[in-house]
Amino acid sequence: xxxxxxxxxxxxxxxxxxxxxxxxxxxxxxxxxxxxxxxxxxxxxxxxxxxxxxxxxxxxxxxxxxxxxxxxxxxxxxxxxxxxxxxxxxxxxxxxxxxxxxxxxxxxxxxxxxxxxxxxxxxxxxxxxxxxxxxxxxxxxxxxxxxxxxxxxxxxxxxxxxxxxxxxxxxxxxxxxxxxxxxxxx
Numbered sequence: 370x371x372x373x374x375x376x377x378x379x380x381x382x383x384x385x386x387x388x389x390x391x392x393x394x395x396x397x398x399x400x401x402x403x404x405x406x407x408x409x410x411x412x413x414x415x416x417x418x419x420x421x422x423x424x425x426x427x428x429x430x431x432x433x434x435x436x437x438x439x440x441x442x443x444x445x446x447x448x449x450x451x452x453x454x455x456x457x458x459x460x461x462x463x464x465x466x467x468x469x470x471x472x473x474x475x476x477x478x479x480x481x482x483x484x485x486x487x488x489x490x491x492x493x494x495x496x497x498x499x500x501x502x503x504x505x506x507x508x509x510x511x512x513x514x515x516x517x518x519x520x521x522x523x524x525x526x527x528x529x530x531x532x533x534x535x536x537x538x539x540x541x542x543x544x545x546x547x548x549x550x551x552x553x554x555x
Contacts, residue, residue: 373473374480381474406432406449429455453490456542457511461486463538464513471532477525481518486511511542 371378388395398414408429412421432438432449439446450458461484472479489509493499499507515529533539540546 373476374469374478376470376473378474381470385474403431406430431455453488453508457486457488460511460513460536460538460542463536464515464533467536467539468515468529468532471535472525472529475528477521477528478519479517479521479529481516483516483518484513485516486513488512 394416396416398417400411400413402409402411408431410427410429411425412419413425414420430449431452432447433441433443433451435446435448437451438449464484464486465482468482469479488511491507491509494501494503494507513533515533517526517529521529
């Protein structure tokens with residue numbers, strides 16, 4: 370067994386080969402439920418098989434920062450993670466996975482991998498001062514820096530930059546993704 374950076378390379382290759390040989394398999398179905406200030410993440414499905422265990426149930430408190438909630442008149446302001454913060458946090462986490470899973474397989478030393486993600490937000494669309502068609506002007510460019518303290522060559526750095534583009538969250542942020550929603554009485 371070959372292990373690099375806590376990844377069993379043989380098992381990893383076996384899974385990659387499964388994905389290559391079975392393009393219709395290994396689909397994940399994800400779902401979250403939200404209330405006013407919390408989002409609940411729980412079960413998911415892998416190839417139609419539901420995975421539901423207590424360790425998969427997470428609750429995230431969403432809202433805004435106490436100072437912002439106070440400014441907008443929210444009663445009982447409290448610090449909560451802002452949804453755009455969670456989106457850029459998810460971008461950072463997915464970039465780490467995309468790089469780590471593949472760099473280890475390719476024999477690159479990405480020990481000490483660190484990613485910094487940042488953007489700006491103009492809240493005018495959120496507060497219906499501007500229309501939804503103005504999201505592009507209200508959401509700043511998402512920028513990230515990848516720092517690798519491991520022993521990597523210049524060619525490795527070029528490969529790592531390319532591996533960032535394999536992150537599904539990176540794809541959600543950079544590609545036009547179809548989004549559909551319904552509204553109904555509860």
